[in-house]
Amino acid sequence: MNPRRQLLLAGLALAAPVRGAMPGMGTVYANGRCLLDGRFVEQDLYVVDGRFSDLPPVKVQQRVDLAGGWVVPPFAEAHNHNVDSTWGADVALPRYLRDGVFYIANPNNLATQVAPLGARLGGPGRPEVLFSHGGITGAGGHPQRLYRQLLERGVPLAPDAAALADAAYFEVPDAPTLAAKWPQIVAQRPDFIKLYLLDSDRFAERLLLPQTEGVRGLDPALVPLVVARAQAAGLRVAAHVETAADLRLACRAGVNWLAHLPGYLGGRDRPEAYRLSADDARLCAARGVVVTTTTGVARMRAPELEAIRAVQRANLDALCAAGATVLIGSDNYLDSSLAEIRHLRTLGVDDATLLDWWSRVTPQFLFPGRRLGALRPGYEASFVVLARNPHDDLPAAVESIRLRVKQGVRVEVQ
Ligand SMILES: [Zn+2]
Known part of the structure; x- marks a missing residue:
């Protein structure tokens, strides 16, 4: 691992200490197309203690297949x-x-x-x-x-x-x-x-x-x-x-x-x-x-x-x-x-x-004091997964939401 990355991770660990669960336990959301700086990038998302992590969890509690869905912040x-x-x-x-x-x-x-x-x-x-x-x-x-x-x-x-x-x-x-x-x-x-x-x-x-x-x-x-x-x-x-x-x-x-x-x-x-x-x-x-x-x-x-x-x-x-x-x-x-x-x-x-x-x-x-609104390491792990590309037809994509997660917890819809 390069030293810059190590430094960044150390900083993140200090900013977001893991509480409750065993350190390093988390969820992998695989095969999503994630909105990063305005573009969709195929990449897995790692969620540890309610936040995105740039390293996979040490122990994977759950692996969720997003099946090519488009992932955006809520x-x-x-x-x-x-x-x-x-x-x-x-x-x-x-x-x-x-x-x-x-x-x-x-x-x-x-x-x-x-x-x-x-x-x-x-x-x-x-x-x-x-x-x-x-x-x-x-x-x-x-x-x-x-x-x-x-x-x-x-x-x-x-x-x-x-x-x-x-x-x-x-x-x-x-x-x-x-x-x-x-x-x-x-x-x-x-x-x-x-x-x-x-x-x-x-x-x-x-x-x-x-x-x-x-x-x-x-x-x-x-x-x-x-x-x-x-x-x-x-x-x-x-x-x-x-x-x-x-x-x-x-x-x-x-x-x-x-x-x-x-x-x-x-x-x-x-x-x-x-x-x-x-x-x-x-x-x-x-x-x-x-x-x-x-x-x-x-x-x-x-x-x-x-x-x-x-x-x-x-x-x-x-x-x-x-x-x-x-x-x-x-x-x-x-x-x-x-x-x-x-x-x-x-x-x-x-x-x-x-x-x-x-x-x-x-x-x-x-919420200016919070790290949200982006799928970035250290940010709150909140996102929705769409079955359609929102850049093609945003309202239609919103009608196709198939998963909602807020701060690492799945949101249930009535
Ligand atoms: Zn009003």
Whole structure:
């Protein structure tokens, strides 16, 4: 063995000590075509103590023949509210696992509703969900009306509308209110902070219009204050955005993560406000602000769909040309992000790029402290095995998944 390799292995052994099982016991996954740096390479995978190893296990506990299957890291959904309760999880989690989506971010939920989910989430064989809990919005801001409507339709999220305040959302009209409510916000132990920007360049005038009740956002002047408090608490900030102006405000204020692509759902009255300029895209890339797609929800706006798609395509192109980071997210309660992938294909994004965003970029952004999103030695041994080549037809390949493994443990699907 050459000395460099020996040194590398020594380093790995220090970084990932074997616990429980006898040192060197593990599983060989043979005859797979593994995604390595964007290409498929025929190679066996060695898994020891829940991580990939570049040496075969000293004692092979199990040998699994992957029969030429395509092996990729599991996928991530960066924006969905469907894991929001025990009943929501009962429906959504099997769908996620079936589609190979093991990492999910919920950028607005009630902390009390997801507390009972703890034992079902995280660790070997189980999906992971990040929760923001209640987001921060302005007077009469989104998502207040949405949550009231859910209650009226009989969704048992809270005993009454009053119980939604400071739980499903935090209404923060000014800096003193932010200071007063911040301890409550962090006491819920969110994984990240969510705030709302909607037509932020018209914030003052829209505040006076009764018809904008429920579709307003946070006062732009408060965004840097929220970011500063979140940074001090070690939390990243995701912003709901609608327009190019919202993107610029979020980027300049130090927001980390845009929960939508501007123009994702089209414009209400001024289509030009949703188009990103090359400068907007460059600002986003230069500040390292990531953008979540959520483009597929436009399908509910059938008459305007073509116009919306044109904006989506132009904005995605601008962001990609500038080198900005794109996350896969659907914001569709009924989706696992597979339908989002299908919609993005219709916008002309190729399968290799989508696979990279879905299996590497999105999970690595959601879990920056973890070694995941790649089939590399020392990384968490999480992967899915597809019967078809995902570079030929990604959605069809996802429908052909024949094995799912999370941190070395096989994931069972109902
Ligand atoms: Zn959402």
